[in-house]
Amino acid sequence: MTGAAPAVSPHLYTAYESDLRAYRLRFSRGGAWTGIALVLLGVGLDYSLYPAHLGEFALARVLVSLGILAIIGIMRQPWGQRHVEALSFTWLMLPQAMIAWMIAVTEGAQSIYYAGLNLAVFASAIAFAFRMWQNLALGLLTYLLYAAACYSHAGQAAMDSAFAVNSLLLAFSATASAVCTYYNEQARFNLFQLKAELADKNRQLEANNRSLAEIKGQMLQQEKMAALGTLAAGLLHEVNNPVNFCMMAIDVAMEEPAAKGSEVLKECLVDAKQGMQRVQYIVSDLKTFAYRKSGSEHESAQFLFERALESSVRLVGHEIKGVKVQRHLQPDTLVRGDEAAIIGVLINLLSNAALAMRKGATTAPTIDIYAEARGERLKITVRDNGPGIARENIGRVFEPFFTTREVGQGLGLGLSICYSVIQRHGGLLAVESVPGEWTQFTFDLPRVTGGEK
CATH class of the missing domain: 1.10.287 (Helix Hairpins)
Structure with a gap:
C-alpha cells in the first residue's frame, strides 16, 4: 500500500482494506450526490457565460447527472461495492469529459471552465480515499482532455500563453492533490493501526478482568x-x-x-x-x-468415586429431601485426584439440581448419577428431571458471578469453581439441557488402572 508503514502484518492490512472499502463506498456515494448537484447548478454559469449554448449544455448536464445516478445505483449492488474504486474514478471522469467538451465548443484555452477541472482534481484528493497513483491518473487524464479540447477548438493556435498558464495550474493541482492523497492515505492507515492496537489492548484488558474475577x-x-x-x-x-x-x-x-x-x-x-x-x-x-491436600499430592491420591458420592449425598441430605437419587455406577470406580474437591463439585451439582426442581415444582423429582469407564477416564453424568436451563443462560452458567438466584442466595461462583476443579483433573465440565424437561452435567476423572493399584 502506498504510504503505509513498513512491516505491516497481512492480517492487519486485510482488515484495513475491508474497513477502507466501506469508507470509500460511503464517501463515494456522498460525493456522487454532491457532484450531481454541482453539475446541475452549473446551468447558472451556462446562462451567464454562454447563453447561446444553454440548451445543449443543459442536456449534457442532465445526461452526465443520469450517468452518475446510474453509477450510484450500481454501487448499491454487491458487485459495485467490490469495485467502488473503479466506479468512483468513472463517475469523476464524467464531469471532466463534459467540461472539456464545453471548453472545446466555446472559447478553448480562454474558457473560464478550466477551473471546473481543477475543482474535481482537488476534490478527489480531499474527499475520496484514492491511492496516490489513482489521483495522478485522474490529473493526467484531466490534462489530456483539456489539451484535446483546446486543440479541437483552435488547432495549433490553442497553444498560446493562456493554454500554458492553465496547463501549469492543472499540473500544480494534480501534484498538490497527489501529495495530499499520499499523506491522507498514511494518516488513514496510522489511525486504523492505532484503533486496532486499542481494540487489542481492550481485549487483553477484558481477558485480564475475567482472569481476576x-x-x-x-x-x-x-x-x-x-x-x-x-x-x-x-x-x-x-x-x-x-x-x-x-x-x-x-x-x-x-x-x-x-x-x-x-x-x-x-x-x-x-x-x-x-x-x-x-x-x-x-x-x-x-x-x-x-481439608484439601496441597501441591501435587491431590493429583496422585486415589479414592473411590462411589465413596465420594456417598459423602456428597450425606452432606446435602437436608437439601435433597424428597428428591430421589438413583445411582448407576460400574463396579470399579477407583479414580485419581483430589477427593475433597470432587466432593465439592458433587455437592454443588446436587444442591443446584435440587433447588431448580424445588423452584420449578417438579413432579417426582429425580437425580440420576452415572459413572462408566471410557478408556483411561471415568465419565460421570449428573442428570435431573427439573425445569432445565433457559437457552439464553446455557452459555453463561460457568461464568464467574453469573447466577439466576435471587439477591443474597449465591454469588454465582459455584459452577465456575467446579469447572476449574475438573479442568485441573484433566477433564471438562459440560452442560446440556432441554428447557422444561431435563438438565445434565458431565465430567470425567482419571481412572486408576490395574497396574497402578
Whole structure:
C-alpha cells in the first residue's frame, strides 16, 4: 500500500482494506450526490457565460447527472461495492469529459471552465480515499482532455500563453492533490493501526478482568474452605468425645436384661446407635471435604468415586429431601485426584439440581448419577428431571458471578469453581439441557488402572 508503514502484518492490512472499502463506498456515494448537484447548478454559469449554448449544455448536464445516478445505483449492488474504486474514478471522469467538451465548443484555452477541472482534481484528493497513483491518473487524464479540447477548438493556435498558464495550474493541482492523497492515505492507515492496537489492548484488558474475577472467586472459595476446615476440626474434637461416650452407653444399655427383654426398648437403642453413627459420618465427611491436600499430592491420591458420592449425598441430605437419587455406577470406580474437591463439585451439582426442581415444582423429582469407564477416564453424568436451563443462560452458567438466584442466595461462583476443579483433573465440565424437561452435567476423572493399584 502506498504510504503505509513498513512491516505491516497481512492480517492487519486485510482488515484495513475491508474497513477502507466501506469508507470509500460511503464517501463515494456522498460525493456522487454532491457532484450531481454541482453539475446541475452549473446551468447558472451556462446562462451567464454562454447563453447561446444553454440548451445543449443543459442536456449534457442532465445526461452526465443520469450517468452518475446510474453509477450510484450500481454501487448499491454487491458487485459495485467490490469495485467502488473503479466506479468512483468513472463517475469523476464524467464531469471532466463534459467540461472539456464545453471548453472545446466555446472559447478553448480562454474558457473560464478550466477551473471546473481543477475543482474535481482537488476534490478527489480531499474527499475520496484514492491511492496516490489513482489521483495522478485522474490529473493526467484531466490534462489530456483539456489539451484535446483546446486543440479541437483552435488547432495549433490553442497553444498560446493562456493554454500554458492553465496547463501549469492543472499540473500544480494534480501534484498538490497527489501529495495530499499520499499523506491522507498514511494518516488513514496510522489511525486504523492505532484503533486496532486499542481494540487489542481492550481485549487483553477484558481477558485480564475475567482472569481476576476467576482468581477472586477461587480465593473466596479457598477462604470458605479454610473456615470450614477450622470448623470441622473443632466439630470433630468437640463432638467425637460425647458421641463416643453415647455409643459406649448405648452398647452397655443394650446388654442390660431389661433391654434384652423388651423389643421396643431394644429397637429404640438400635435407632439411637444408628443416629450417633450418622453424626460420626457427617463430621468425618465434613473434615474430608474441608481439608484439601496441597501441591501435587491431590493429583496422585486415589479414592473411590462411589465413596465420594456417598459423602456428597450425606452432606446435602437436608437439601435433597424428597428428591430421589438413583445411582448407576460400574463396579470399579477407583479414580485419581483430589477427593475433597470432587466432593465439592458433587455437592454443588446436587444442591443446584435440587433447588431448580424445588423452584420449578417438579413432579417426582429425580437425580440420576452415572459413572462408566471410557478408556483411561471415568465419565460421570449428573442428570435431573427439573425445569432445565433457559437457552439464553446455557452459555453463561460457568461464568464467574453469573447466577439466576435471587439477591443474597449465591454469588454465582459455584459452577465456575467446579469447572476449574475438573479442568485441573484433566477433564471438562459440560452442560446440556432441554428447557422444561431435563438438565445434565458431565465430567470425567482419571481412572486408576490395574497396574497402578
